[in-house]
Amino acid sequence: MRSVGAVASEVAGLRVVRLVALPALLVVVWWAVGGSTFYLPGPVEVGRAFAETWFSERLVDDVLPSLGRLLAGYAVAGVLGVGLGVPIGLSRRLRATLEPVLEFFRAIPPPVLVPLIMLLAGIDTPMKVLVIVSGCVWPILLNTVEGVRALDEVLADTCRMYGVRGASRLRRFVLRGASPQIMTGLRQALSIGIILMVISEMFASSSGLGFTIVLFQRQFQIAEMWSGILLLGLLGLALSALFRRLERWVLSWYYGSGAARA
C-alpha cells in the first residue's frame, strides 16, 4: 500500500502535468517556427523583452490603471447585463420591443462606436470604461436573457403557488435558476473585457497596457509587442482562474445535482 501522501502528491503532480503539457508543446512549436521572420520573434527574445518591459515602473504606470478600468468596466457590464437581461428574459413584450434596438448596437464595431462615446463621455477614464462595457455587456445580456427564458416551469409554478414574488422571486429563483447561463456570459465577458481594454486604449490615450502594445506595434518593437500579448494572455489566465473559484462556489448545486455534468 502506498502512503496517502504519496498518492496526494501524485495527484497534484498529475494536475501540474495536465496544466502545463499543452502550453509546453505550444512553446516548442513556437521555438521551431519563431525567429524566421521579423514579425514573429522566438520565445527567448520575447521572454527577454517581457522581463525588460514589464518588470519595471510600467507595471504600475501602465498595467495597473488598465486593470482598474478593466475591472470597473466588467463590473458595470455585469450589473447592466444581468439587470437588463432579467426583465427582458421575463417579459416577452419587452423582449420584442428591445431586441432590435439591442441588436442594432451589438452589431456596431466598438472602434467606430468610440467617437460617439467620446462625444458623450469625454476622452478620459469614463470613456474607456464605457468602451469596455459596450463590448462586455452583450454576452452577459444574451446569456441572461436565454437563461431566464429557460427557467424550469415546475419551479416557476411552485413560486407562484407559494406566493414567492417580487424581489424574493428574483433573488431566490430567477437569478439562481439562470445562474449557469449567467456564469457562461460572465466568463465570455472576461476575455472580451481584456480585448476591449486594449481597444479602448487605442483612442485618446497616452498610457495603459493596450496603448503600450499598440505603440510597440507602431514602432516596430515586435518582441516587446509580443511580450505585451503574452502579458494579456497571462492576465486572462489569472482572471479565469479566479473566476473558476467563484463559479465553483456559485454553481456547486448545479454540478452536484446532476442537472449538469461538470
Next chain:
Amino acid sequence: APEQAQGKTKVNAGVIAILDTAPIHLGKAKGFFDEQNIDLTITPVQGGAASVSGAVSGQFQFAFANTTSLLTAKQQGLDVKVVANGVSSTGEQGKDFSAVLVKPDSPIRTAADLAGKKISVNQLKNIGDTTVRASVRKAGGDPGGIEFIELAFPDAPAALQSGRVDAIWVVEPFVSQALGQGARAVAWNFADAAPDLTVAMYFTTGRTDADLTRRFTAAMRKSLEYADTHPDEVREILTTYTKITPEVIAKMYLPKWPVEVNRASVQTVADLALADGVLSEKVDVSALVP
C-alpha cells in the same frame, strides 16, 4: 483590356486615403504609371505602421508613410528605402495643411502659450508631437510640460469644442473644417519645424527589383510634379477617393509636392525626434533616403 496589361508589371501600393496622397491617384488617372509599364493597384491602408508592415511582408511593392514612421522603422532594422518624395509642407505660416488649433475664446494666443497644455495628436511619438514641440520651442516656450494625448484627427474637433483638450493638432481637411467652425490657429507646426519639411515619402523594401523601382520613381516624380502644378485637378481627384465634402475641398490648403526629398528636413526631424526621445539612437538618413 487583358492583352494590354500583359507586358505590365503588377504593382500594389499601400497608401492612406487622404489629401497627401493625391499625386499617386492623379498620376494613375493620368496614365503616368501605364507609361512606365506599371499596372498600379492602390490599396488604402490605415496608417504608417500598416503600410510599413505591408511592405515588409511583401504585399506592397511600394507604400506611403510619414517621415517619423520611416525613421522608426529604419531604427528597428527594417529594410526600408525611400523611392520618392511624398508630401511636403508649404512652409508658409497661415497657409499650410497642418496646424495647431484652439477654441476661439482660448487664452492661448501663441505657440509659446501651448507649454504645459493638453494637446491632441493623432499618434503619440510620431511626427505630430515632434513638430508641435518644435513650434513651441521656436516661439520661446518650454515644450517639456506639454501633455500629448492620442486622438484621431476626425475626433479632435469635437474634443476641442467640448473643452476636453486645450489644443488639437490636425491636418486637412480638418484644419479648414475647424477654422470654418470658429477655431483659431496658434501654430503651423510643419512650417515651424523645418523649411519645406518633407512630411511623408514613398518607400520600398529590398526585395523590389531595381528596374521596377526606377520606373515607379519616374512615374511618381511625374505625378508629384503634375499635382504640384495642377491644384484644380488635385481638388477634382479628391472627390474620387475621399469623402471630403466639395465645399471643404474648395477651401482646403493644399500641401506642396516637390519632386525631391528635402534631406535636410528629414535630418532635422530625426534630430528633433532623438532629442524628444521618440527615437532612441541616431539614424543615418542617407541610408533611408539614398
Next chain:
Amino acid sequence: MLEISSLTKVYASPGRRVEALRSITFSVGAGEMVCVVGPSGCGKTTLLRCVAGLLPVSGGEVRVAGVPVTGPPPRMAVVFQEYGRSLFPWMTVWQNVELPLKEKRVPAARRRELVTDSLRAVGLGDVADAHPWQLSGGMQQRVAIARAVAYEPQVMLMDEPFAAVDAQTRADLEDLILRLWRDLGVTTLFVTHDIDEAVYLGQRVLVLSSSPTVIMEDLKIDLPPDRDQLTTRSLPRFGELRGHVYRQIQQARGSR
C-alpha cells in the same frame, strides 16, 4: 370553498389537439377532503393545475372561496406530481421548506418550529441540511409534502403525493394528512392512483373517465369520520366501496 363549473381544457399545439377535460362540474365544501381517481392520462393533473390557477382554462370557471380564479389564490398549497422538479436545487431541504413561510412573513421562531415539526412528521428530521438532489426519490417527495404542510394552507392540492414512498411510510403520511385536515380544517383535493387510499382518506371520491374526460361518479364515502389504518380498512363497507370504485375505473378505461 372550491366550485368548478363546466370546466374544459384543450391542449392545442401545431399538429396535436388533446381534449384533456370535457365539462367538469363539482364543488368542494370548506374543510372537505375529496379524492380524485382516474386512469393514467385522463386529466387529473390538468384539473388540479386549473384549480390552482396555474393553467388557463379553455372554458367554464373555477372559483375559490367565491372568487373566480385567474392566478394562484392565496393560502393554497400544491404538491406537484413532478416532485423532483418542484424543489429548488440550490437550497437545502430546510430552506426549501422555509421559503414559503418567509414569504408569508411568519416570525423566525415560529418558522423554525413549523419547519422542524413538518420535517420530523415526514421522517426527514435529520437531512435538513442536505440538498434535494442528495436525497432519494421518496425523500424528495416527502420534502415537497413537508413544505405544503408547514405552509398551513387553507386549501391543499396534492397530485399523487405518495407515489414514491414505501407502503409503511405511505400509511404514516396518510395519517399525517388526515390529522392536518382534521386539526386545521384544510380543504383538500387529493389525486391518487391507489383506490384504497382514496377510500381511506376521502369524504368523497371523484372518479374520472378516460379522455375525453368527464366525472363518472361522485361517490360519498360513508365510513365513520375517525379513521384508522387497521380498523377502517377492515370494515366490510370499506371493501364494498373499494370494489365499487375499482369497477368504475375499469369501466372508465374500457370505455376508451
Next chain:
Amino acid sequence: MLEISSLTKVYASPGRRVEALRSITFSVGAGEMVCVVGPSGCGKTTLLRCVAGLLPVSGGEVRVAGVPVTGPPPRMAVVFQEYGRSLFPWMTVWQNVELPLKEKRVPAARRRELVTDSLRAVGLGDVADAHPWQLSGGMQQRVAIARAVAYEPQVMLMDEPFAAVDAQTRADLEDLILRLWRDLGVTTLFVTHDIDEAVYLGQRVLVLSSSPTVIMEDLKIDLPPDRDQLTTRSLPRFGELRGHVYRQIQQARGSR
C-alpha cells in the same frame, strides 16, 4: 447472471457523508426475476445504479455474466425512477423508443414492429408522435417502460417503474413484464414499494434494511410459476408471504 459481492457505497460530499449501502451480497441467476423492497431512502436506487455500472462502487464488486462491471454492460435496459428526466424532450415518443434499437442496428422493418408493439403494449399506441412533455406523468413512465421492453434486453433493471400509473394499468403492466420475462428469459431486478407487487412478480424478494443498508431477508417466493392477477393474489400462501414481507419492512424501518 448478476453477482453482487460485499457491495458498499458511500456518498461523500463536503460536510455530508452517507453510507447508502453497507456490504450487500446476492446473486441473480440467468432468467431469474428478483424484486427488491425496502424503506424509502434505504438505497434501492443506489444498488440498481451500481449494478448498471452507472455509479462507481466504494467497495466490493458487481459482475454481470461473470464480467466485473466498470461501465454499463451491453444488452441491459434500465427504467429510471426519474422517468421524466430519462426521456429526451427533443424527440417524439416514437423516436425515444426507437433510438436504442437503431443503436443495436435492428433492421428498420423489425424496428417499426418492435416500437409499435411495445407502445401498444403499454397503451400508448396513439401518442407516438407526441413529445414527452406533452404527456401526463404516467404516460411518460410508460414510454420509458416501452423503451426498455422494445430493446429486448438480457438484463432488465427497473426502479419503481409503475409508481405513476393507476391500479388497473399497473396490473396490465405487471403482466406485460411477466410475459416478457417468461417469453424471452430476461433476467430482471425489480425495485418496488408495493409489497403485493413484489410477491406477485418475483421468484425471490430481497428485503433491504434502512440505512446503513444490508439485506434483511432473501425470500424465496414459492408460488406456482404461472401467475395470474386474480388466482395468484387470492392464494393463502400469497397472503402469508405478503404479511411476512410487510413485517420485515416494518422491522427494517423500526430499526433505524
Next chain:
Amino acid sequence: MGYGLAGLGGLLALLEAVPRLGLVDARFLPPASEILATLATQLATPALWVALGETMRGWALGLAIAFCAAVVAGVVIGIVPGLRAVTNSTVEFLRPIPSVALVPLATLLFGPSLGSTLMLVVYASFWQVLIQVLYGVAAVDQVAFDTARSYGLSAWSRVRHLVWPTALPYVMTGLRLAAAVAFILAVTAELVIGSPGLGAEIQVAQSGGAVPVVYALIVLAGLVGIGVNAAVRLLERRVLAWHPAVRSEVAA
C-alpha cells in the same frame, strides 16, 4: 414585430432629439433624419453595395469556419474525459488576445486580402462559440446521460442525440454572439488592414471628415445586425421547438 418597430422608433426619436435639443453638437452627431437621408443616398451608390458584399463575404465565410471548428472542438473537449483539463489553460490564455493585436501577423501571412480578414474574424468568433459549447456540453442531464449509457449508445450517437440537443440553446446564443463579433471583426479588419469593404468605407469617410456618412454607415452596420439576429431567431424557432423557452413563446 410591431413591438420591435416601436423599439426602433423610440431609438430614432431619441437620436433625432439629442442633437436637436443641443445636448450634443449636431455637427458631430447629426440628427436621425439627416443620417437616414445620407444613408438613402449612400444606398443608391453601387460602390456601397460592393463594399457591403465584400464585408458580408468575409463575415459569412469567417463565421462558418469559426462556428464549425468551435463546435467540433467544443464537443470533443467536452466529452473526452480529461481533455478539458489539458486544454483549459491554453484556451484561457489565447482567448483574451485581441484580434487587433494579430493584425501584423495576419497581414504578414495573408496580405490585405480576404485571408487576413478571415484570420481575424475566425480568431475572434471561435472562442465565443467554443465557450458556449463547453458550457452547453456540461449541461447534459445526468439521468439522460445515464440512460444513453445504459442503452449502449455509441459515442457518436450520444453526441448526436443527447449532447448536441442539450447544448443547442447554448450554441444558438453562441451563434448570435459570434455572428455579431464576426461582423465587427470583418469591419474592423477592413478598417485596420484596409481590405475593401464597409470598414474601409467608414475609414475613408472618417478621414474625410464626412460625419453624416460615417453615421449612415454605422446605422447600416446596425441594420445588418438586426437582420442577422432575426435570421438566427428564426432558425432557433425551428431547431429548438421542443425547448421550454421556445415552447412558451409559441404557445403564448
